[in-house]
Amino acid sequence: MTLAALDVLTPPVTRTQIVRFAGAAGDFNPMHHDEPFAVAAGSESVFAMGQLTAAILGEAVAEWLGRDRVAGYGVRFKAKVLPDDVLHLTGRVTSVEDDGTQVCELSATRSGSDEVVLTGWAKARP
Amino acid sequence: MSAPSDIATPDVGFVVDSVSFPIEEGKLREFAIASGGDPDAVLAAGVLPPTFAAVAAHWRDQAAMVRVLQLDIRRVVVGGSEWEYGAPAWIGDRLTGDRVVTDVAVKSSGMLILTLTTTLRREDGEVAVTQRDTVIQVPPKGSPGGLALRSGDLAQGARSPRSVGS
Numbered sequence: 001m002t003l004a005a006l007d008v009l010t011p012p013v014t015r016t017q018i019v020r021f022a023g024a025a026g027d028f029n030p031m032h033h034d035e036p037f038a039v040a041a042g043s044e045s046v047f048a049m050g051q052l053t054a055a056i057l058g059e060a061v062a063e064w065l066g067r068d069r070v071a072g073y074g075v076r077f078k079a080k081v082l083p084d085d086v087l088h089l090t091g092r093v094t095s096v097e098d099d100g101t102q103v104c105e106l107s108a109t110r111s112g113s114d115e116v117v118l119t120g121w122a123k124a125r126p
Numbered sequence: 127m128s129a130p131s132d133i134a135t136p137d138v139g140f141v142v143d144s145v146s147f148p149i150e151e152g153k154l155r156e157f158a159i160a161s162g163g164d165p166d167a168v169l170a171a172g173v174l175p176p177t178f179a180a181v182a183a184h185w186r187d188q189a190a191m192v193r194v195l196q197l198d199i200r201r202v203v204v205g206g207s208e209w210e211y212g213a214p215a216w217i218g219d220r221l222t223g224d225r226v227v228t229d230v231a232v233k234s235s236g237m238l239i240l241t242l243t244t245t246l247r248r249e250d251g252e253v254a255v256t257q258r259d260t261v262i263q264v265p266p267k268g269s270p271g272g273l274a275l276r277s278g279d280l281a282q283g284a285r286s287p288r289s290v291g292s
Contacts, residue, residue, distance in 0.1 A: 010162055011162065017160060017162070020156070020159060020160035021160040021161070023156065023160070024153070024156045024157040024159075024160040024161075024181065025157065025160070025180040025181055025183055025184075026180075026181060026182075026183035026184035026185075027180075027183055050204060050207075051177065051180050051207070052160070052161075054177050054207060055157070055160070055161035055162075055175065055176075055177045055180070056161055056162045058161065058175060058176035058177045059158070059161040059162055059163040059175060059176070060162075061176065062163075062173070062175060062176055063163075063167075067168075067171040067173040068171070068173050070173075070176055070211060071210065071211055072208065072209065072210045072211065073176040073177070073208065073209050074206065074207065074208025074209070074258075075206055075207055075208070076205060076206035076260075077203075077204065077205060077206060121208075122176075
């Protein structure tokens, strides 16, 4: 069975979403929610946790592949995601293992600049 | 190996810490919304979101992790994470596991790369999720190809609010 590629744009990442994720995942590094702190530390603003970007892509991948089919998922963090960034999430099946497991290549880029913020992979059970 | 000799390197097999947490409906709903997902779809599916094990941070002391690994918190970034899913786990299950050093590499630049693997088991002992995190300590003053500290990721909470915020 051929699976259509994943190709979606997210809503803009917001400070509210970042704060929601801080609470959800328990990451209270002030660089992610305390604007004066982040700016004083040299960042242009607060920025998303890598795990938030991983979760956004992971959620899209689960919808794409089917939640009960995801056997593995991995990401590498490449660049900061800032408030108002729209992410372009892509995925495609690159190979099929002997047992029918589909191996997928994933990426998240900053829409507009096409800068890669995250690369990843997923495996889907047959 | 030409790596600098003054970098503390843990042994492979070193147990960093242990964690145990319940899978809760409210936390699942909160996590799904924060991830841009449809919480009703997630709850109806009965399958944990792929990165849900991140909530273990609520039950861990990340500052202690940095301390026991003798890392310099100012230079620590998380390079990536990956998850493998085994036995199903859902609301009502409790996941328990150790975080173990499973790979150690020191580059000639002085960059230290650790792989930390957490194997989360259900109460019946079946492995539900295996999570591997790549923790990087960049050399002082950065290095070619190294991540700049502030553009890197601290998603695992490697830098605790206490250590930087107050």
